[in-house]
Amino acid sequence: MTVESTAARTPRRSAGTKAGTTGAKRTTSKKAAGAGKSAEPALVQLLTPEGKRVKNAEFDRYVDGITAEELRGLYRDMVLTRRFDAEATALQRQGELGLWASLLGQEAAQIGSGRALRDDDYVFPTYREHGVAWCRGVDPTNLLGMFRGVNNGGWDPNGNNFHLYTIVIGSQTLHATGYAMGITKDGADSAVIAYFGDGASSQGDVAEAFTFSAVYNAPVVFFCQNNQWAISEPTEKQSRVPLYQRAQGFGFPGVRVDGNDVLANLAVTKWALERARAGEGPTLVEAFTYRMGAHTTSDDPTRYRGDEERLAWEAKDPILRLRRFLESANHADEGFFAELESESEALGKRVREAVRAMPDPDHFAIFENVYADGHALVDEERAQFAAYQASFADADGGK
Ligand SMILES: Cc1ncc(C[n+]2csc(CCOP(=O)(O)OP(=O)(O)O)c2C)c(N)n1
Numbered sequence: 206m207t208v209e210s211t212a213a214r215t216p217r218r219s220a221g222t223k224a225g226t227t228g229a230k231r232t233t234s235k236k237a238a239g240a241g242k243s244a245e246p247a248l249v250q251l252l253t254p255e256g257k258r259v260k261n262a263e264f265d266r267y268v269d270g271i272t273a274e275e276l277r278g279l280y281r282d283m284v285l286t287r288r289f290d291a292e293a294t295a296l297q298r299q300g301e302l303g304l305w306a307s308l309l310g311q312e313a314a315q316i317g318s319g320r321a322l323r324d325d326d327y328v329f330p331t332y333r334e335h336g337v338a339w340c341r342g343v344d345p346t347n348l349l350g351m352f353r354g355v356n357n358g359g360w361d362p363n364g365n366n367f368h369l370y371t372i373v374i375g376s377q378t379l380h381a382t383g384y385a386m387g388i389t390k391d392g393a394d395s396a397v398i399a400y401f402g403d404g405a406s407s408q409g410d411v412a413e414a415f416t417f418s419a420v421y422n423a424p425v426v427f428f429c430q431n432n433q434w435a436i437s438e439p440t441e442k443q444s445r446v447p448l449y450q451r452a453q454g455f456g457f458p459g460v461r462v463d464g465n466d467v468l469a470n471l472a473v474t475k476w477a478l479e480r481a482r483a484g485e486g487p488t489l490v491e492a493f494t495y496r497m498g499a500h501t502t503s504d505d506p507t508r509y510r511g512d513e514e515r516l517a518w519e520a521k522d523p524i525l526r527l528r529r530f531l532e533s534a535n536h537a538d539e540g541f542f543a544e545l546e547s548e549s550e551a552l553g554k555r556v557r558e559a560v561r562a563m564p565d566p567d568h569f570a571i572f573e574n575v576y577a578d579g580h581a582l583v584d585e586e587r588a589q590f591a592a593y594q595a596s597f598a599d600a601d602g603g604k
């Protein structure tokens with residue numbers, strides 16, 4: 206397996222935990238993961254693309270007790286998330302949303318990690334974490350307001366311990382670190398997870414978050430979805446070493462997990478959260494996955510990548526592999542799949558109707574909530590905007 210680390214030396218809240226049993230050991234094992242391409246490090250995998258369960262001495266214990274019902278639940282989460290995402294993409298194409306960032310292909314990374322969390326844990330997402338939002342119980346229609354341009358977020362972050370979508374790349378890793386440091390001061394045993402991408406890993410904010418979280422031993426999991434692309438920039442342009450190895454230089458463990466294997470993501474994230482709760486500090490999880498769609502609906506990936514790559518990743522589809530496993534283990538019958546299909550269609554319909562019914566904001570709402578007590582410059586801008594709006598009425602004969 207692929208965990209590399211220097212063991213945390215200053216566990217602050219580890220009384221009574223089995224320090225050193227959770228895999229801060231080194232390995233130099235490498236195996237070729239690509240089809241005859243350069244050797245890639247081994248990754249934690251519990252389900253092969255063919256849907257076969259493979260043994261893993263270190264991580265099996267996190268999923269050994271999982272029931273057939275829970276497995277069907279993970280499948281349902283992924284299918285409904287994908288259906289919601291497809292609906293949002295279609296709504297953008299129909300002019301109902303200004304933009305959409307699809308998670309297609311990343312369902313297992315998001316559902317596996319999302320389902321590893323406890324209710325009292327706190328999530329700091331990017332703009333693509335629709336599957337994690339689903340696990341937190343955020344109504345999917347609430348995710349769409351910002352993309353329609355009718356609000357600035359659309360949900361109360363403290364309602365589900367799921368922070369607002371963050372567009373400024375990498376900045377949420379610092380928010381997460383600060384929040385996690387606060388948890389330690391409170392003496393609580395909850396944990397924080399920060400999602401970010403391969404491109405974000407090059408941001409200074411992420412390096413600062415790694416440094417602070419390490420030296421303050423903050424209970425935070427850095428969950429990097431390496432979807433191979435940062436818009437049109439491939440991961441080779443982000444790092445000369447596999448991303449999970451970055452953690453080593455900061456003094457905490459890093460692990461690469463098969464990002465398309467929901468069980469492996471569940472197990473590895475549980476392990477990382479367990480470390481955080483035990484006072485063993487941060488962990489970097491690199492979920493090795495693929496962005497099957499465009500960066501956003503404003504992007505045309507055919508300009509910078511070929512079909513072969515997408516086809517190779519389609520063969521590793523996260524939903525298909527869990528379906529194969531469920532079927533071969535007799536954990537789900539045709540009735541289950543048929544019912545899920547109708548549930549998906551109903552979700553699509555509900556999302557469509559909710560988006561079309563979203564009220565437009567008041568034109569002046571953009572000036573609200575900028576400063577708690579108002580500001581002269583904002584007042585000036587509001588007055589300018591009012592005059593601009595009034596100019597249309599004049600042109601129309603004062604109507
Ligand atoms: C600080 C900052 N710089 C640049 C951008 C523009 N931008 C938006 S998404 C993106 C790429 C992010 O790639 P990655 O971190 O791999 O996440 P992904 O979109 O692949 O999920 C960039 C550069 C931004 N939003 N914020």
Ligand SMILES: [Mg+2]
Pocket residue numbers: 402403404430431432433434435436
């Ligand atoms: Mg990326």
